[in-house]
Amino acid sequence: MSREREYTHPVFAQVYRLIAAAGERGGFGRLRGSVLADASGRLLILGLGPGHDLAHLPPAVTLVVAVEPDPSMRALARGRITACPVPVTLLSADAHLLPLSDSSVDAVLCACVLCSVAQPATALAELRRVLVPGGRLLLLEHVAAPTGHWVGRLQHVLQPLWGRAAGGCSVQRDTASAVAAAGFDVTAVRTTMVWPNLPPVAPTVLGTAVRR
Ligand SMILES: C[S@@+](CC[C@H](N)C(=O)[O-])C[C@H]1O[C@@H](n2cnc3c(N)ncnc32)[C@H](O)[C@@H]1O
Numbered sequence: 001m002s003r004e005r006e007y008t009h010p011v012f013a014q015v016y017r018l019i020a021a022a023g024e025r026g027g028f029g030r031l032r033g034s035v036l037a038d039a040s041g042r043l044l045i046l047g048l049g050p051g052h053d054l055a056h057l058p059p060a061v062t063l064v065v066a067v068e069p070d071p072s073m074r075a076l077a078r079g080r081i082t083a084c085p086v087p088v089t090l091l092s093a094d095a096h097l098l099p100l101s102d103s104s105v106d107a108v109l110c111a112c113v114l115c116s117v118a119q120p121a122t123a124l125a126e127l128r129r130v131l132v133p134g135g136r137l138l139l140l141e142h143v144a145a146p147t148g149h150w151v152g153r154l155q156h157v158l159q160p161l162w163g164r165a166a167g168g169c170s171v172q173r174d175t176a177s178a179v180a181a182a183g184f185d186v187t188a189v190r191t192t193m194v195w196p197n198l199p200p201v202a203p204t205v206l207g208t209a210v211r212r
Pocket of ligand 1: 007016020046047048049050051052067068069070073093094095096110111112113116117118167
């Protein structure tokens, strides 16, 4: 399969467009804003999707580089890119091999994307490479429930179907551990239940990890 085809999920993009718009009104927009409050300078948004994060940038962000491999998602983001108050460069690129120089961004946002990349450890190594030392990795990611918890059992049962329907999304990732293993300080990152994320896309990891 070509790289472009591997990342093209037009049906999921349309379904996600509706879910993301409803989430925005239902409390997810507020979460995006609270996580993004820690961003400043040059911000990389990984997996831009329909682009809702662009409406929550704090004034300290001076420019945005957005990576989005799915052409259907890039089309959905166009209007929000035009309305964004800071310059946005949208790249058709892949988290596993970012076309960016070492230490070229001050912050990275991962919102509901580390669940979807095929190899999170490779993607996180790339994010670490492009961040300046001390740079911030902002996280808003749904993750696996603790072992033995009923939500974990639900995630286990739903995962095969979920992955196919939701563009390869996994509800079973231990993202905080993966971020720590990739060379980030995760002391300001917490894993919790937050509205409106409900099982199987809960609990949620949110906060700021710092590039060691
Ligand atoms: C569930 S959507 C989330 C979109 C957006 N971050 C948001 O919060 O609304 C997951 C996004 O990750 C993107 N994605 C999947 N694999 C990727 C990869 N290897 N590199 C970059 N983005 C990827 C998808 O194309 C999709 O836009």
